[in-house]
Amino acid sequence: MRQKPVLLAAIGLLCFLLLWEAAPRLGLINPMFLPPPSSLPAAFMKEFRSGIWLQMVGHSLGHYALGFIVGAGLGAILGVLTGMSRFLEDFLAWVVRLLRPIPNLAWAPFAIIWFGVDQAAAVFIISIGVFWITFFAAHGAIRTVDRDLVEVAEAFGFRTGWEKLFKVLLPAATPGILIGLRTALGQAWMAVVAAELNGVSGLGSRMMQASSLLATDIVIIYMLTMAALYGVMDAVFMFAQGRLLRWKP
Amino acid sequence: MEAVTPAIRIEGLSLTFTQDGRRTEVLRGLDLTVARGEFVAIVGASGVGKSTLLRVLMDLAKPTTGTVELSPDPDAERPLALVFQDARLLPWRRVLSNVMFGLEKSSLPKAERERRAMQALGLVGLSELAQRWPHQLSGGQRQRVALARALAVRPAILLMDEPFSALDIATRENLQDELIRIRRETHKTIIFVTHDIDEATYLADRIVALGGKPGEVRSVRTIDLPHPRRRGALALQEISMAVKADITADAPARDDWVI
Numbered sequence: 001m002r003q004k005p006v007l008l009a010a011i012g013l014l015c016f017l018l019l020w021e022a023a024p025r026l027g028l029i030n031p032m033f034l035p036p037p038s039s040l041p042a043a044f045m046k047e048f049r050s051g052i053w054l055q056m057v058g059h060s061l062g063h064y065a066l067g068f069i070v071g072a073g074l075g076a077i078l079g080v081l082t083g084m085s086r087f088l089e090d091f092l093a094w095v096v097r098l099l100r101p102i103p104n105l106a107w108a109p110f111a112i113i114w115f116g117v118d119q120a121a122a123v124f125i126i127s128i129g130v131f132w133i134t135f136f137a138a139h140g141a142i143r144t145v146d147r148d149l150v151e152v153a154e155a156f157g158f159r160t161g162w163e164k165l166f167k168v169l170l171p172a173a174t175p176g177i178l179i180g181l182r183t184a185l186g187q188a189w190m191a192v193v194a195a196e197l198n199g200v201s202g203l204g205s206r207m208m209q210a211s212s213l214l215a216t217d218i219v220i221i222y223m224l225t226m227a228a229l230y231g232v233m234d235a236v237f238m239f240a241q242g243r244l245l246r247w248k249p
Numbered sequence: 250m251e252a253v254t255p256a257i258r259i260e261g262l263s264l265t266f267t268q269d270g271r272r273t274e275v276l277r278g279l280d281l282t283v284a285r286g287e288f289v290a291i292v293g294a295s296g297v298g299k300s301t302l303l304r305v306l307m308d309l310a311k312p313t314t315g316t317v318e319l320s321p322d323p324d325a326e327r328p329l330a331l332v333f334q335d336a337r338l339l340p341w342r343r344v345l346s347n348v349m350f351g352l353e354k355s356s357l358p359k360a361e362r363e364r365r366a367m368q369a370l371g372l373v374g375l376s377e378l379a380q381r382w383p384h385q386l387s388g389g390q391r392q393r394v395a396l397a398r399a400l401a402v403r404p405a406i407l408l409m410d411e412p413f414s415a416l417d418i419a420t421r422e423n424l425q426d427e428l429i430r431i432r433r434e435t436h437k438t439i440i441f442v443t444h445d446i447d448e449a450t451y452l453a454d455r456i457v458a459l460g461g462k463p464g465e466v467r468s469v470r471t472i473d474l475p476h477p478r479r480r481g482a483l484a485l486q487e488i489s490m491a492v493k494a495d496i497t498a499d500a501p502a503r504d505d506w507v508i
Contacts, residue, residue, distance in 0.1 A: 152337045155307050156330075156351040156402065167353070171341045247341045249384040 035217040043217040060192050060202035063119055067126025068188045072181055075131040079138025104128040105194050122195035129191030130184035137180020141173035178241050185237055189230050255320055256285040256406055256438040262315030274463035275301045288439045290449035293459030299442040303408050307331050325405035332399045334411040336391035338383040344394050345379040351402040369401035372431055389420035406438045429476055446492050450485045451478055458495040468495035
């Protein structure tokens, strides 16, 4: 059966959808609590025609992109620097321990106070969510670079920190940093919903609005929207990663 | 040896490591002068400080005492280049780009760097593998690329740190002959570290035997036999045995032991 994994996956998904369809139709679950998948296309078209869907997706993608760039960018830079410098690592050791365990949602009150109910608040919360993942991935990746390769750089005259960083450390650490970025890519979507819960316009706030009106079909549409967006991004990411790491055996 | 111009003069070189408060003396009072164009092999058991000596020459380690004096060579662009025991190619660069690595320190235009790298690859016989990734090469090919990378920067002296010791016998002997050919074509000064005495006698003009702990020069023997030499020739075997005896001989009596 190994030769048809795609077919098997399709059958699995179909079974899942059938089960989902059957549960409310057979009266096992109140359709209000779990709308059957067959009701979703109509709900989606309605949401789409009203223009709300595009607008919400647009807002959330904006928060997502900015939050990801700021959080992952700062995380990667700081991770690389602390990975290169013992001094910086020791200097920041307790600052990291202090801030690391705070969930990004716990920052929400400050986000609102500092930035207002505004896109900057959402970006702030999302970037905290992805910062740590990228930070630790980059730190670990730099730390575990083969010392022998750094010595090659030194032997050929690349003696400054910058030269070693760009000639050896960064390329050698790229696989590890990419693992962190990929994890962050998914984590950022969770952060998007969380960041928009308190009213910043986007998928998250729209879902909250819909659920308070018991419009569960709308909630599910946005859930699936997020899954689809993540799926596309992850596929693009994997493609780019494959290009970047084509030197790997 | 023709008119003897020293390429490098090492005098009174000693090195003591300090780690966790413990001092380990690795090299003591090493003197060595290598003439331009000469092939000197440094032999000795592992731990005798052979690699450390190369690291000091490359300025990757600081000697405790002593001086290293390199005479400027008008034909060279770099004083030294090192070939490591394991090829240490950068896995994210193609073969050609690996050979260009050392040249990126210079201000040469990219086309010129590429031309020189191709030239060096040609010298080691790997021109057609220029676009491969390192993981697609055999151990011997990888070591050839490492040699090309060192030659490409046009060093006055080529340092080699047990470059063939990780290879199988057939590949090793093949690369030894290649090295002799490359030396004939480039007239490089070569300092070649190995623990394989037969390899040293087959390749070198002179063998410096290190022994003891800390490592000291036990003997310096000149091999006055022309290339190509015959592997296992009686004359070579005799030299090998003499060098082995030099290394294993008891250290000369001394009263200055530091415990």
